[in-house]
Amino acid sequence: MTAGPFQRVMFAVYIVVFFLYLLGPLAVMGVSAFNTPQYPQVWPFEGFTLDWFGTLFADQDLMTGLKMSVWIGILVVAVSVPIGLAGAVVMTQIQARARSAYYLVVVSPVLTPGIIIGISTVVFWRQFTGQTGTRFLYDGVILTVLGQASFISAYCMLIILARLQRFDRAQEEAALDLGATYSQVFRHILLPFLKPALASAAVLAFLSSFENYNTTTFSILSDKTLTTVLAGRVRQGSTPAISALAVMIVAATIVGAIAYELYKRRADALAARRQRAAQIEEEAELSGTPAPAMG
Amino acid sequence: MSGGLAFVFGLPLVVALGFFALAAYERRTGVATGPGFFQRNGLVIGLYLVIAVGFWAFFIILLPQLAMVEMSFRPKLPPSQMGGPKDVYTLENYRYFLFGSTTSTAEWNWLHIKAFLLTIGVSIAITALNFAICYPLAFHMAQSSTAARLRVLLLLLILPYWVNEILRAFAFRVLLSSGGIINQMLMGLGVTSEPVDFLGADVGLYMGLSYAYLLMMIFPLYNAIESLDKNQIEAARDLGAPWWHIHAFIVMPHSKPGIASGCTLVFMLCAGALAAPLVLGGPRTLWFTPIVYDRFYQAFNWPQGAAYAFILLITCIVFVLLVLKAFRLSLGEITR
Numbered sequence: 001m002t003a004g005p006f007q008r009v010m011f012a013v014y015i016v017v018f019f020l021y022l023l024g025p026l027a028v029m030g031v032s033a034f035n036t037p038q039y040p041q042v043w044p045f046e047g048f049t050l051d052w053f054g055t056l057f058a059d060q061d062l063m064t065g066l067k068m069s070v071w072i073g074i075l076v077v078a079v080s081v082p083i084g085l086a087g088a089v090v091m092t093q094i095q096a097r098a099r100s101a102y103y104l105v106v107v108s109p110v111l112t113p114g115i116i117i118g119i120s121t122v123v124f125w126r127q128f129t130g131q132t133g134t135r136f137l138y139d140g141v142i143l144t145v146l147g148q149a150s151f152i153s154a155y156c157m158l159i160i161l162a163r164l165q166r167f168d169r170a171q172e173e174a175a176l177d178l179g180a181t182y183s184q185v186f187r188h189i190l191l192p193f194l195k196p197a198l199a200s201a202a203v204l205a206f207l208s209s210f211e212n213y214n215t216t217t218f219s220i221l222s223d224k225t226l227t228t229v230l231a232g233r234v235r236q237g238s239t240p241a242i243s244a245l246a247v248m249i250v251a252a253t254i255v256g257a258i259a260y261e262l263y264k265r266r267a268d269a270l271a272a273r274r275q276r277a278a279q280i281e282e283e284a285e286l287s288g289t290p291a292p293a294m295g
Numbered sequence: 296m297s298g299g300l301a302f303v304f305g306l307p308l309v310v311a312l313g314f315f316a317l318a319a320y321e322r323r324t325g326v327a328t329g330p331g332f333f334q335r336n337g338l339v340i341g342l343y344l345v346i347a348v349g350f351w352a353f354f355i356i357l358l359p360q361l362a363m364v365e366m367s368f369r370p371k372l373p374p375s376q377m378g379g380p381k382d383v384y385t386l387e388n389y390r391y392f393l394f395g396s397t398t399s400t401a402e403w404n405w406l407h408i409k410a411f412l413l414t415i416g417v418s419i420a421i422t423a424l425n426f427a428i429c430y431p432l433a434f435h436m437a438q439s440s441t442a443a444r445l446r447v448l449l450l451l452l453i454l455p456y457w458v459n460e461i462l463r464a465f466a467f468r469v470l471l472s473s474g475g476i477i478n479q480m481l482m483g484l485g486v487t488s489e490p491v492d493f494l495g496a497d498v499g500l501y502m503g504l505s506y507a508y509l510l511m512m513i514f515p516l517y518n519a520i521e522s523l524d525k526n527q528i529e530a531a532r533d534l535g536a537p538w539w540h541i542h543a544f545i546v547m548p549h550s551k552p553g554i555a556s557g558c559t560l561v562f563m564l565c566a567g568a569l570a571a572p573l574v575l576g577g578p579r580t581l582w583f584t585p586i587v588y589d590r591f592y593q594a595f596n597w598p599q600g601a602a603y604a605f606i607l608l609i610t611c612i613v614f615v616l617l618v619l620k621a622f623r624l625s626l627g628e629i630t631r
Contacts, residue, residue, distance in 0.1 A: 123363045183340055
């Protein structure tokens with residue numbers, strides 16, 4: 001953009017203020033995790049300490065909640081990714097005149113407030129398990145997985161659908177012509193093609209489940225997850241141990257992002273090398289055959 | 296209550312039969328050609344698709360919503376009277392929202408109505424604010440940033456996104472509390488001699504909400520603006536369009552789906568936010584979701600809670616429809 005010096009300065013100021021707003025609060029909270037006073041504070045910095053991390057690990061409820069959150073996250077991945085896959089495949093096959101109604105139903109959870117999903121899940125399953133004599137299914141973990149699966153499956157579907165739309169049906173037809181069965185086509189052609197989308201759907205599903213609070217606080221019933229314990233702790237009063245938890249989550253995110261970046265670079269390099277190898281092979285093959293005389 | 300069960304199992308069955316009939320009809324009239332659903336997918340995969348999608352659409356999405364709506368029209372009764380003569384459909388839960396009583400309509404329930412209107416108004420204001428904050432950065436990232444710079448910006452944006460909502464709200468509590476760094480700075484500069492009660496005045500809540508959903512605005516905007524051909528902007532500039540013409544008549548019309556998507560997401564998340572009001576709200580804070588929560592777990596009046604939740608749901612649906620109407624878009628375009 002050809003902007004004057006004044007506009008340039010204004011824009012730089014805007015960028016700085018924007019990121020100050022975005023990262024400042026987290027930085028302040030992060031510093032308070034290492035400061036000694038009982039109440040999280042940044043200034044005056046009275047002394048460096050790691051005690052708050054110890055307090056964090058000694059907090060039994062929080063640790064139980066953490067385990068529960070990880071467990072629910074794994075279950076949600078196991079439920080949502082297959083549902084999202086089925087949802088995406090059905091989207092490409094459903095009759096045109098039913099498609100918009102189907103789309104409306106399965107995407108609606110994305111635009112529904114989380115607490116409504118939590119409430120409706122509890123209301124429905126309480127009645128349903130009561131009437132069918134399956135009360136043992138009325139369980140906090142099961143309800144939370146079902147509640148979260150409603151919108152997380154929709155995220156998964158949207159991710160998978162984006163890739164599925166680039167799928168070439170000719171591959172499928174070729175395999176069928178060569179005598180493959182339908183389940184072979186699904187397993188050996190469609191699934192490998194969708195693998196990157198399935199992987200990102202799984203990661204997104206786990207993270208969305210792990211940090212969810214609005215739906216979980218209703219559907220978890222008497223159990224506890226990390227977020228519900230955390231909400232209770234924060235309401236009781238501020239302690240730097242909570243800041244310490246945030247520091248650990250941010251650290252894990254940074255490590256994850258760097259690991260992903262490295263993995264992607266390696267994968268890219270590998271793909272490039274493979275492509276080069278294939279090219280060399282092809283050239284060798286071509287030069288082996290008698291080439292037509294070139295003018 | 297066996298009527299309820301018949302409905303629960305009957306509805307999916309009826310819809311499945313409907314699809315079967317539609318397929319047969321299209322085949323006969325020649326609209327559909329080629330292999331049928333089970334022919335195309337094989338029996339095993341076909342069953343997996345139908346069962347997974349059926350369970351999702353009915354048992355996870357539709358039936359729970361219907362159960363909640365149905366419950367909101369029922370009175371609160373002790374278990375012994377359920378199915379008895381008093382167990383009839385009623386509007387008393389909605390009457391309570393408006394008048395603060397299940398029978399009398401003499402006085403308005405100002406506390407709840409005010410909280411509701413405030414929630415909607417503030418959510419709209421925060422949506423507009425976040426759009427104004429995010430648009431310039433999204434435009435810069437999409438149109439005039441180098442690849443290396445873009446990568447850094449994206450990483451900086453994504454980082455706070457994975458810190459969960461409660462911790463983000465907590466950060467604002469640390470920042471704005473009476474002994475917090477903002478108050479110390481204000482007092483150090485001599486702007487004020489007493490710490491300002493940001494949290495009691497709900498400034499903390501509104502800032503925390505805006506902050507929490509900033510990224511829900513920037514990513515849809517960025518995606519939409521990125522798909523705009525740079526040549527269009529160049530052409531407009533060559534023809535002498537001032538900068539605000541370029542934005543108002545080229546960039547914004549093009550990125551309509553992204554704007555609508557960001558606005559609906561931010562509004563919905565704000566109006567339905569529970570963590571931020573719990574963490575940042577003072578004792579006198581008016582926000583609708585904690586009231587809904589209290590219907591369930593303080594008043595133990597589930598039908599009333601269901602009615603309140605339904606009111607919130609209807610509001611969100613109306614908002615989404617209004618946005619779609621205003622932007623002349625379809626739902627498929629904004630959820631991409």
